[in-house]
Amino acid sequence: MDIEAKVKQIVMDKLGVEEAQVVPAANFIEDLRADSLDTVELVMAFEDEFGLTIPDEDQDKLRTVGQAIDYLKEKLG
Amino acid sequence: MGLYFAKFSAFGSFAPAKILTNQDLEKIVDTSDEWIRSRTGMVERRIASKEEAASDLAYQAALNAIEASDVKYKEIDLIVVATISGDHPFPSTACLLQHKLGLKGIPAFDVSAGCTGFIYACEVARQFVENGTARNVLVVGVEILTKITNWTDRNTCVLFGDAAGAAVISRAEPTDISRIIDIKLDADGSMGDYLIQMAGGSRLPASHETVDANQHTVYMEGNRIFKSAVKSMYASSDELLKRNNLTSADVDWVIPHQANLRIIEALADKMKVPINKVIINIQKYGNTSSATVPLATDEAIRSKKIRRGDILLLTSFGAGLTWGSVLARY
Numbered sequence: 115m116d117i118e119a120k121v122k123q124i125v126m127d128k129l130g131v132e133e134a135q136v137v138p139a140a141n142f143i144e145d146l147r148a149d150s151l152d153t154v155e156l157v158m159a160f161e162d163e164f165g166l167t168i169p170d171e172d173q174d175k176l177r178t179v180g181q182a183i184d185y186l187k188e189k190l191g
Numbered sequence: 192m193g194l195y196f197a198k199f200s201a202f203g204s205f206a207p208a209k210i211l212t213n214q215d216l217e218k219i220v221d222t223s224d225e226w227i228r229s230r231t232g233m234v235e236r237r238i239a240s241k242e243e244a245a246s247d248l249a250y251q252a253a254l255n256a257i258e259a260s261d262v263k264y265k266e267i268d269l270i271v272v273a274t275i276s277g278d279h280p281f282p283s284t285a286c287l288l289q290h291k292l293g294l295k296g297i298p299a300f301d302v303s304a305g306c307t308g309f310i311y312a313c314e315v316a317r318q319f320v321e322n323g324t325a326r327n328v329l330v331v332g333v334e335i336l337t338k339i340t341n342w343t344d345r346n347t348c349v350l351f352g353d354a355a356g357a358a359v360i361s362r363a364e365p366t367d368i369s370r371i372i373d374i375k376l377d378a379d380g381s382m383g384d385y386l387i388q389m390a391g392g393s394r395l396p397a398s399h400e401t402v403d404a405n406q407h408t409v410y411m412e413g414n415r416i417f418k419s420a421v422k423s424m425y426a427s428s429d430e431l432l433k434r435n436n437l438t439s440a441d442v443d444w445v446i447p448h449q450a451n452l453r454i455i456e457a458l459a460d461k462m463k464v465p466i467n468k469v470i471i472n473i474q475k476y477g478n479t480s481s482a483t484v485p486l487a488t489d490e491a492i493r494s495k496k497i498r499r500g501d502i503l504l505l506t507s508f509g510a511g512l513t514w515g516s517v518l519a520r521y
Contacts, residue, residue, distance in 0.1 A: 151230055151453055154417045158457065170415060 117164075117190065121183050124159045128152065138180030146179075156182075164190060193321025198369035199519055200327070200359040202489035203256025205248050206237040206476060207353050211337075220345040227349050232452020236352025236477030239335045244278040245355075246287035249333040252355035252482075253292060255489075260359040262327045264292065267359070269325040270299035271315050273308025273332045273481040275510065276339055277301060280391070284333065292329075305386065306448050306509025307376075308332055308481030309356065313505075313517050314374045316360040323362075331357040332481035339388060341408035350450075351409070352477035356485025368500050369520055375431045376515040377423065385412045386510040413451075416512075420450065421457045423514040424506045428462060431504070431516045439464050439504075444497055448507035449473040449483040458506075470496070480509065497521055 122136045129146050142148040142156065157168050157176065166189055168176070176182045212235045213224035227233055239248065249272060257264060270285045270292075277284035285299035304311040309332030316328035333355035342348050363370050390406035391397050401407060424447060432438060439445075439462045447455050452473055459469050470491045479486060484505050491497040499521055506516040 149230060150414050151417060151451075154414055155453070155457065158418055158421065162461075170418075 117186050118183050120163055121160070121179065121186065124163060125156065125179060128156050128159055136179055138178065138183065140179045141177055142179075143177070160186060166190070193318070194323050195321050196363040196367075197317040197320035197360050197371045198363035198367055199371065199521055200262055200361040200369075201256050201260035202485055202492055203252050203254070203259055203357045204482070204486040204489040205251035205255060205355045206486070207239045207243055207248065209238045209240060210235050211238045211352075213349070216349050219342060220348055222345050222349055230451075230453070231350060231477075232455075232471075232473050233349065233477045234474040236479075237354060238337050239353040243335070245274055245276055245284050245333045245335050246278050246291060248335065248353065248355035249284060249288045249331045249357070250291045252333065252357040252485075253288060253329055253331055256357035256359050257329070260361070262359050262361060264294065266327050267292075267294055267329050268297050269316070269319055269328045270294070270297065271302055271312040271328060271330050272299075273302045273304065273312040273330070274334060275303055275305055275308065275388070275480065276335045288331065304481075304509065304513045305511050306450065306478070306480045306483065307507045307511065307513040307515050308509070309484050310374070310505060310507045310515040310517055311376060311513065313358070313360065313371070314376055314515070317371050317374060320360060320362050326362050328360045329357065330360055331355060332483075332485050334480035334482050336409060336478070336480055339408050341405045341410070343405065346413060347409055347411050350478045352479045354476055354479040354482040354486050356482045356489055358485055358488075372518040372520060373431055373435050374515065374517045375427050376513070377427055378511050378513045380511065382419065382512045383510070385415050386410070386512070417451070417454060419512060420454050420508040421461065423512070424448070424458050424508050424516070425461045427514055427516040428504055428506050431518045435518060437502075437518070441502055442468070442504045443501035444468060444470055444491065444503050446470045446484055446488050446491070446503060446505045448509065449476065449487060450478045450508070483507070492521075
């Protein structure tokens with residue numbers, strides 16, 4: 115499974131949202147109704163899935179589905 | 192390895208009578224029962240009265256633990272209290288407790304390791320017992336955080352409660368099945384600012400300004416701490432199990448620090464431990480800091496969930512930052 119598909123799956127599992135909602139522009143908090151702890155849990159799930167560490171200062175850059183996919187592609191690329 | 196082995200003889204606990212519910216908090220700050228439940232798992236917590244201080248709670252928990260053990264009062268030969276909200280900056284709460292118990296003539300001191308305090312105190316006790324210096328150590332985790340809570344900060348004021356938990360740690364006889372198998376402690380001082388009581392020490396002595404700025408209360412960046420909490424409790428538990436040739440499947444009960452239900456669930460998930468093997472009482476007490484682990488353990492023993500011979504994994508995380516775990520056969 116590619117990075118994009120894995121990220122979408124994690125977002126669906128963690129936030130309990132439908133695939134159709136998980137578009138690149140979807141903001142985790144504003145559009146997908148994540149609370150502040152959900153965003154931390156998402157980052158932890160990305161770390162576990164892709165075997166990398168996302169520093170606290172980078173966490174704030176991952177506000178949308180697209181930003182998360184781009185960030186992970188760059189780190190893993 | 193010491194000359195002897197140490198064991199948990201018994202646990203005890205005490206919580207103040209007054210209950211503060213989420214609904215009560217709705218009247219104090221802009222929050223809701225739903226918000227608190229979904230983010231923390233907490234439903235209610237206990238609040239000390241104006242007259243109750245840490246040593247009062249510690250005394251009740253200590254009596255409770257000693258009575259549950261085979262140890263007589265006069266056989267206690269060391270008192271270690273873990274607290275960050277003692278009666279006074281000094282003398283230590285352990286000394287006040289020693290006096291209340293009428294145990295003049297034995298050493299007594301406090302350990303400061305935030306919410307990991309009880310785990311740290313257990314390691315101190317274990318070392319004293321294993322090298323033969325002490326035979327029965329009274330270890331108490333006690334906290335009255337509601338008296339150093341910032342009641343204008345809705346992100347933190349809903350989290351804390353007051354309680355004390357105690358254990359008697361004794362020399363294990365060769366025939367005992369009970370034994371503290373191993374303990375691992377850790378700290379990372381570089382992250383101290385995330386969870387701190389800013390004023391009242393030598394860095395920022397008490398003044399009208401520090402009081403006005405609420406700097407004598409708990410400051411916490413919960414979202415930053417969340418990830419560290421899960422990762423560090425997992426790492427310490429994992430290493431403790433590995434170096435003793437055990438896996439999480441060998442553990443009968445995990446007793447984690449009760450800071451947030453979602454931290455507990457994330458930890459159980461990472462450890463691959465089913466949630467029904469994790470002791471959880473956060474809904475009743477909130478975060479009582481160094482008291483959570485002994486309080487939860489004591490409740491689970493008295494409700495006959497935990498039985499003699501069970502393998503226990505106690506793990507905690509807190510200000511410092513500090514973290515650590517205890518592996519024991521109860």
